[in-house]
Amino acid sequence: MPPRSVLVDFSARDFICRSCRLGLQKPRALPRWTARPAPSRVLARQSSNAAIAQPKPPPNTTSAGVDPSSGDDERRELMQALGLLDDEKTVRVNYFEQDKSGGVRRLASAEAFGDSLHGDLTSGAGQGKVEDMIQQLEEASRLFKLLEQVGGKDQVAKLKKRLAEDLVEVDEDESETSLELPGHITETILIKEEGWAGPDVQRISRLNRKLKRVAHLVTRRESDISEHQRSALWKGYMNIRKALVSRRNAVPPAAWDLLWRALASEREDNPNRIAHIAVLARDMQNTGATLSDEQQLLAIEAMFIDGHEKEAFDNHRRLVTTLGARKETALDFWQLGLRMYCLVGDLERAERAVENIAELPGSKDPRFLLPFIRACAENPASVEVGYDAYRRMRDMLGAGMNIEDYDQVIAYFLASDQTDHALYIFVDMMSSGSTNIKDTRKLPTTIANPFFFGKWIKRLIGLGEVENAHKVFLLMINKGIIPRPVQVNGLLGAWLRSDSAHFMAQADSVAWEMINARIQFVQLRKQAANFGSNVHLSPSGTGWPSATLETFSLLADSYNQRGLHAKMEDLWKAFRQAEMAPDAFMMNQLLFSYIKDGQGRQVADLYHALTDEYAIKPDPLTFRALWMAIPANRLYTIRKREYQQEIPHGRTLFAEMVQFTSAFEHQEFDYQLARKIAHSFRKLDDKVGLLLAVRGLRQVFGFYPPEPLVLELLADTVDLERMSKSPRARNGLLRHTQRMDRFLEDRRLELVKAGALDSGAQLSTEARREALSRYLEGQLQESCNKSNLYPQGVESAEAEAATQMGLVDLLSSQ
Template sequence: MPPRALRVDSFICRSCLSSLRKRTPTAQWVLRHSSQAAQPVASEASSHRSREQEIERQKTLETLGLLKGSKDVGVSVNYFEQGKGGKLRRLRDEDEFGQSLNDPGGEAESRMKELEQELEQATQFTKIVEKIWGKQGAEKLRKRVESQEEALPKPSLLLPEEDWTAQDRTRIVQLNNMIRTIGRKAHSGVLLPKRINSLWKYYYAARIALSKKWESVHADIWDLLWQILAADHPNNPNRMSHTHVLAKDMQNAGVALRDDQQLLAIEATFISGLQEDAITAHKKLVTTIGARPDTFVEFWQLGLRMYCLTGDIARAERVANTLLESPYEKDPRFLLPFIRMCAEKPATVEKGFELYQRLRSVLGDAITIEDYDQVISYFLASNETEYAFYVFVEMMTSNTVDLRGTHRVPPSVASPFFYGKWLKRLIGAGDLQGAHNVLLHMKSRGVMPQAIVVNGLIGAWLRSGTADNIKNAEDVAWAMINARMQFLNIRKDMKNLATYVRLRQYGEGWPRANLETFSLLAENYKDRGIHPKMEELWRAFRDAEIAPNSFMLNQLLFSYLQDGQGKHVAALTRDLTNQYQVEPDSWTFMVLWQALAVNRLIQIPSGQTGKEISRTRSLFAEMIRSAHILATSSIDVQLARFVLHSFRKLDDKFGLLLAYRALRQIFKFEPPDSVVFELHVGSMDLERTAKGKGGLRLMHAGKQIEDYLKRRHEELIATGQLSAGDDLPDDIKREELGNFVEFFLQNQVELLGDENMEQTLEQAATEMGLDGEVPSFDDV
């Protein structure tokens, strides 16, 4: 015990100090709560000992005068707080000590002050936004910020970037950055192929690193990768290959795949070429996914498709029966792959047709034209045209006519018109091989196809451009030409025979070629530049005694021009038009203008310019005589270009001016901007001109045209034809451009300084078929 004369605020014995510490209210509260959390409730014996100890301690404190009721002795307790650096800080009182226990370091208070400042700043910003854009604008901004925050990936969607090698960490960081980008883009809609491919690229690059720490890949990351890479969307063409790899990685990482994920993984494995693995995996799930009502149909339909693709008809049939006998709701069209497999082999084609009838029976009125077309295409692809014909007849007759087992086909069905419908449908669908099979089937049944339908197939073959189709087109077309020749020969022989004698045509039973047949071949030979075949075709055409039209004539003329025989085009045109009385059209004149020496040759021979000018003017006169044909609508721009540039190349300024005026007045020609520049610069190739020194001429021409249009715009406003501030209308602009070209050409004529300009113009007009009258405009 301490001396009595000494105050107790400086010294306390150890036993009393121990008791005093037990009496501290705050420490007692902490011990009470910690003991409640960490220890079980004490037994009765322990409680009794505690009460005895408490009584003894109270007596000791009373003796020392340390109880609250004691007025003789005062007790003061100092509280301290230890900071992070180990430094002690004295606390003011018991309240600050309690606050220190609840909030060490005073972080809550400082954080509260920061939040108050942020709230005040947000309130001020909201007031500014409402002042500028109103409350609706502020609400839109708030929603936009919320949507952007929602688009940000969750922390679980990012891979940890620590504890990797330098190379692996780079790949992980790249994948995380891509995940962030995908998170923002995916929130706004469907991802573009570029984003999906980038995600796959960075994931594939990080696979080796991730395989060392599969546990670091959170489940949310797998869900995101599956959602993007396995999405069934046109923007994800590599879906199956991605799914195959991703599913393997998830299984290696110990991730349990959902039922739908397992089915898609099996399908992806099968499509990736591992067919046996996929079928094995499918068999293992028969008692699980294959037995659940919600996955039964999808599971067995997947198995049916795989067995059909591998050609396992026995297992496919068992699976099909399992599906058909199941009580679950399903689309009977799951039989289509099975029908296709059976139709591919002659041994099982009958079974395929029976399956089709079963499908048709189950669907009933729900069967569609597309269903019929699908089944028909299966039988046609395997050259089982007879069964395809049965299906087509049932489709067209609403299942009222059944041809199976019949020896005689009804006339309403065995007719060119009925077959023609089928051929047109197949050609329109692009099934050219199927249409060919139908043609052969018609001929085998003795039904002569219509020439117009066969010509449609020939045209489709030629347009496809493939070697096999072009060969088929030529074979069939020449077979039709031969049928035409046989018919003509029989008709000639019949004139020398008795009336009761009849000759019949022999051969393969193709229809006779007509003008369309020859035109199709002629256009193809011309486009392919096969002039020898064109000449052979033309000889056959003349022997076929068919009057040509301008189209057939033009193909022949263009073929001669492409073959380098342009000098014969003009004479050939005169002979053919006189012999067959064919009126030339714009394409005929196109080839005639291109066949002129000035357009065929790089340079006109010396001394031939005058002769070529005379030919050019004569050809223009031919156009004037055919104006009733060409002037039915505005003349073709390309034809007008060749006309004008032919005169320009010959430097026939008088002929060029007259030709331009005649084109505008008689043929309603309105020169486009390109032709205006070409005539002003003097070139048909503006791009080539712009690369050289002609670029300055183009700039000069553009400046002149712009100044002219600006001046005319001001004049029209001054005369009241346009209101001030109005732009130049398109129709007026086209007319003014035409006037500009005429002023330009007329100015070039005047620069020649010809004293007999009027007489020269009249003579040129006479040579050009303008009856000696020089066409002009009132404003010129």
């Protein structure tokens, strides 16, 4: 720092003043995300930035950008003495241009610099480059559209992702060259580039850059290695792998460790971990590198999983005297061997591995026996060995044997159809090992009942093991225990919810077995009545219980959703043969099946037949099916001259709905059903019917039309979005909206004037929906009054419609 005294010895060299130090500062590096200038314009653009960033200084300002008036007198006198304070001088900027050959020439003025910087973009070769760039962009756009047509949007997304990854990789390549690591780390992890020829030099250099990037993350602990960085490192290694393996000791040990650490990490975003380990281990062995004990075990496991089973077993046997005898690695070594031998079914060697593990000193988790139990359960000849191994594990665990352990072992035996042994283990689980039924010839009554098995089945279905639950049902039937229908229905529901063709076929098979059992029961009941009480008839079948109404409902729902109308008709025939009283759900499935099959005209007759014969009470879903089936909704178009003969269908159906008002109690009226009803009258231009339907929905069913439905009815459309695309129709919608808003505002003012609402408050939800309903009814009433459809008078037409729609009481109360 300069001395504080005004008398400065200017010949001294032992200080740097603040102004000079500011001038000596290096310019800050541009962030990575800023655009890179073209090489031929770097110098010129820097000069341009200097000219823009340093405008002509005002009077009393130094060339260093320091205002002397803001400092003290000492600094001013010092700058004056150094010649930095000169009011007569101005800043002078020189402009330069660099051509493609690297030559630099000085430009005459700022105008010349601007022409040089921007002129090539509007004329000459620069214009050609711009046009080429635009053409390339258009070709890329056409390519993406073509790929989207051929391969779909997923194919385009994959291509764009690859292009983005390539751009990121290029950006990383440029940034990796600037990474700085400690010298001792750089020397140990980088592969020497000397002695390589041709493209191998570039590949080695590229791999070194990736190694530097990973080492940078590892040493600084900034973040975990990302999936992209791991993929880039693997790609760089595979590009030069053959050349590296051909030379012994070409890769430093630290580089191998870094590759292993990055590529063999056990993470969710490293799905190719095993393949990486197999390749790295093989390459390290071929190049003479030393693998640690943990790496050798991982290498053997990776070889086995990667399909090189013989090589894995050879390496495992070779290391018996080293890793298999060493205290630190013996347990992991023999457990790995046990898993491999079990997977290939070599139970003899697997059993020897079990004994070796059991003889090892120290504590060990008895669950190491699970792979052995599974392998034994898969072979009918060794089932007993597997069961003994289970008992051994249970004894070793003692109180530590949890329910998940039992579930695991039971699943092993069920998967191999060893249901008896699975039952033994389930009994152990339920009795905590106090009950052993393996040596009993007959199951005790506490076990041989559907309630005990029902607990097992419920647990299996809850775990999603529906196939094993089916096997337990078969075990029950084989032992003469008839399952409860509700239990089997639970399995049917799980099968049908799975959306699996195999499970649906099984559900069909079992359900029809139950339906046949029900039909057989009905037939035997009739025959027994003819023979008298002295004759006892027993059913014959597969042992499944008789179907219930739930069984039929499950099948009906499945057939309806899949559009299997033929099967639905067969099911209905069987339903009648089973002499069961249907409910609304079963009837609804049948009605919707007819609608989906294009037989909507039969729905009304079928509904009346079912309700008359079985006295079924309809529900809201029933009326949705009936409204979907009337001609106004079933047919694509109806000619105007047929309106009058179709209008009674809607009015009669509305009267039917009013008759069963109780079906809509204790629940909110369905919006889609109300919308379907209103548009049914609108499509037939039944203005009076629509007016009474809106009133009836409000007063009888408590439904108030929301704003979208009000606009639809006033605009005479079912698709507001489509209608709004037309300018003329859009203006009409706007007018309806403005009128509706004015009506709501007038209603608000009325409430304010009456003192029921504060002046600044808005309408409540209830008040708003009531006002919207009143506005709609008023508009519909006005439309009826203006219509020439009712020469006998609107009041007379309303009275007739009210009679047909069951709303006489409603009209009389108006």
